[in-house]
Amino acid sequence: MKDFVRALGFTWPYRWRFVTSLACGLVVAVFWGANISAIYPLLTILLENKTLVSWADDKIVTARSDIERMNEEIADREKEAAAAPDSDDKSRITSIIARRQEQLSYRQAELSLYERARPYLVRFSPSQPFTTLCVLMGLVIASMVIKSIFDFFQEYLAGVVVQDAMFDLRNEFYRRTISLDLQHFSETQTHDLMAHFTSDLEALTAGMRALMSKVVLEPLKAISCLAFACWFNWRLTLVTLLLFPIGAVVMGTIGRVLKKLSRRNLESTSRVYKILQETFQGIRVVKAFTMEGRERAKFYRETKINNRQAIRLVRVDAFSGPLLELMALSGICLALMAGAYLVLTQRSHIMGVRLTYDPITPGLLMTFYALLAGMSDPIRKAFSVYGRVQRGVAASERVFKCMDREPTIRMPKRAPVLARHRHSIEFENVYFGYDKHQTILHGISLKLNFGETIAIVGHTGCGKTSLINLVPRFYDPHSGTVRIDGQDLREINLRSLRSQIGLVTQQTVLFDDTIYKNIAYGCPGATRDRVIEAAKAAYAHKFIEALPHGYDTPIGEMGSTLSGGQRQRIALARAILRDPAILILDEATSSLDVESEALIHKALEHFKRGRTTLMVTHRLSTLDIADRVAVVTNGQLEAFGTIDELLDSSITFRRLYDVHAKGA
Numbered sequence: 001m002k003d004f005v006r007a008l009g010f011t012w013p014y015r016w017r018f019v020t021s022l023a024c025g026l027v028v029a030v031f032w033g034a035n036i037s038a039i040y041p042l043l044t045i046l047l048e049n050k051t052l053v054s055w056a057d058d059k060i061v062t063a064r065s066d067i068e069r070m071n072e073e074i075a076d077r078e079k080e081a082a083a084a085p086d087s088d089d090k091s092r093i094t095s096i097i098a099r100r101q102e103q104l105s106y107r108q109a110e111l112s113l114y115e116r117a118r119p120y121l122v123r124f125s126p127s128q129p130f131t132t133l134c135v136l137m138g139l140v141i142a143s144m145v146i147k148s149i150f151d152f153f154q155e156y157l158a159g160v161v162v163q164d165a166m167f168d169l170r171n172e173f174y175r176r177t178i179s180l181d182l183q184h185f186s187e188t189q190t191h192d193l194m195a196h197f198t199s200d201l202e203a204l205t206a207g208m209r210a211l212m213s214k215v216v217l218e219p220l221k222a223i224s225c226l227a228f229a230c231w232f233n234w235r236l237t238l239v240t241l242l243l244f245p246i247g248a249v250v251m252g253t254i255g256r257v258l259k260k261l262s263r264r265n266l267e268s269t270s271r272v273y274k275i276l277q278e279t280f281q282g283i284r285v286v287k288a289f290t291m292e293g294r295e296r297a298k299f300y301r302e303t304k305i306n307n308r309q310a311i312r313l314v315r316v317d318a319f320s321g322p323l324l325e326l327m328a329l330s331g332i333c334l335a336l337m338a339g340a341y342l343v344l345t346q347r348s349h350i351m352g353v354r355l356t357y358d359p360i361t362p363g364l365l366m367t368f369y370a371l372l373a374g375m376s377d378p379i380r381k382a383f384s385v386y387g388r389v390q391r392g393v394a395a396s397e398r399v400f401k402c403m404d405r406e407p408t409i410r411m412p413k414r415a416p417v418l419a420r421h422r423h424s425i426e427f428e429n430v431y432f433g434y435d436k437h438q439t440i441l442h443g444i445s446l447k448l449n450f451g452e453t454i455a456i457v458g459h460t461g462c463g464k465t466s467l468i469n470l471v472p473r474f475y476d477p478h479s480g481t482v483r484i485d486g487q488d489l490r491e492i493n494l495r496s497l498r499s500q501i502g503l504v505t506q507q508t509v510l511f512d513d514t515i516y517k518n519i520a521y522g523c524p525g526a527t528r529d530r531v532i533e534a535a536k537a538a539y540a541h542k543f544i545e546a547l548p549h550g551y552d553t554p555i556g557e558m559g560s561t562l563s564g565g566q567r568q569r570i571a572l573a574r575a576i577l578r579d580p581a582i583l584i585l586d587e588a589t590s591s592l593d594v595e596s597e598a599l600i601h602k603a604l605e606h607f608k609r610g611r612t613t614l615m616v617t618h619r620l621s622t623l624d625i626a627d628r629v630a631v632v633t634n635g636q637l638e639a640f641g642t643i644d645e646l647l648d649s650s651i652t653f654r655r656l657y658d659v660h661a662k663g664a
Helices: 002-037 039-048 052-083 087-124 129-178 182-187 190-212 214-281 283-288 292-345 362-384 386-403 464-468 494-498 515-522 528-537 541-545 564-578 594-607 643-649 651-663
Strands: 424-432 441-449 453-457 479-484 501-505 582-586 612-616 628-633 636-641
Touching: 002 129, 002 190, 002 214, 002 362, 002 386, 039 362, 052 087, 129 190, 129 214, 129 386, 190 214, 190 386, 214 283, 214 292, 214 362, 214 386, 283 292, 292 362, 292 386, 424 464, 441 464, 441 612, 441 636, 453 464, 464 582, 464 612, 501 564, 515 528, 515 564, 528 541, 528 564, 528 594, 564 594, 628 643, 628 651, 636 643, 636 651, 643 651
Parallel strands: 453 612, 453 628, 501 582, 582 612
Antiparallel strands: 424 441, 424 479, 628 636
8 A cells, every 4th residue: 555655645746736626525525415404494395384484483482492491400400419418319410410501502502593594584585485495496406506516626636636646657657667777677578567557557547546536525525414414413323323334344355355356457467468569579470380379379368367357356346336335225224213213203212322302303304314325325436436446556566666676787976977988998807697696707807999899709698798788887797897998887977888889789679760760869969961971871871862751761660661781771870870989789790681781891891990899790701890809608708819819729719710611
């Protein structure tokens, strides 16, 4: 529940809007109770054929008679107390006198109210019972209109507060998520993150809206009816509330079950997203291997589980409403039977307990019953959305569990800005693995001079990509140090480091946007001329110009409308536009055709000048542009030097060279 309260904290900036909504809710609640209480004068007019003036006159006469009778009784009791020889008898009589004085004060206040109201009733109220009835009905309709207006504003303002709060929460969640390091995204799968941002936040929004509208407004309406019912007869009202503690315990138990089922349902929804993501991303493989049936079966099984859990959730939620309604109706029936007993027998006590001082009329009993019904209906409505609130609670736990994760890649406060790279990149006795129990790199020590082009080669899985991932500080080594120009990467400003790095990977990442915006992705303020120059440097300008809309051509999801070589040249143009001091190429040409590879090599020949370039590669053609080569074997640096030096000194390099030479 604490996470749900944290989510409610996002409504704080909009607190005055919510206060206004609450004020509107109070007005609605008052009119709700008042409209139901209007049944009493209406019934009085219908059953007794009275006007408001005659009704007030009868109340005044009755009150004066009761006051006179109570004064006489109090005087007699005082004489009796003075004559009582026993202190216990005197104490008992004194207690009776105190109660009668309390009743007398109430009667005097009631008489004063009727006497003050009578002149206004004489002046403004109709003189005929039917006309009086029509006026009262008109007032009830007018009050219903007013109540409806305030009801609209209460619901609208509460909804706006929730939507604005969720807007802030969604953006804060995204900000925190995107600031996490790659380790988090390796451990948390994309489908799970998508579920957090969609179904979880939707459930949280529904829960907060239910809480801030229905769960706030409906209890206010119930309290209004309760107050009017207590005003009519507070003792009889207490009889109705006898079953409420039992109802609270039952609903608390149901709430825990709803929360548990909601959490399971949300987790199952996340797994459904996983199947959808994998299927649609790998649709070519699915179709090529004719596995549509298998994927349909997998999707059917998971959605069946999801559906079964949703049905359980619906069943428990549906059960809670009738159960609460039954308990509320039982309380109302209990109070109604007690009131009916007092009306039919004209008594004031039940089982020795006084429930009224005044005779209860049928009209008063019907009004009291209507108030109790008016109190139970809002409570039923409030608990009807209880399931939504519990689902929101479960969703908030999932959201904040992810949101509270702290990045492992941190930098000191006021970390110094890294000046543009001019000297060297050093790996000093570096040990690294993606978890603490498995080490991939073992004691790597390597120094690269500014302006050099270094190729990193080795067998698949030996740690080449892991090594270059340490340069932009995607990860930190378990031990050892990575330095740029003598500065430890863990002690410098991270943004100033990554702003100097251009990255081109084997799996080209492009966005569903135009070619122009994809090239300018790392430099949003770049002019069109600069973008075109970068495209020309990457030998991409020619094919871009041949497209229907040139640089404004949309390229589809992940650049699906382009060939592999075209995508890679756009990625290289993006890196060129950034003008990085350090260029990282991770198997950037391994999947390209000969022509595309030749164009990219030609571009790199010019672009690598005046910057340090690290290349993970298997191709001999790429080695031609390298100044030196680092050979990595089983996470260790086996050899480092020029191609000629390594052909003499490194058995691993010589084997790789021979294999690729034969393949060429």
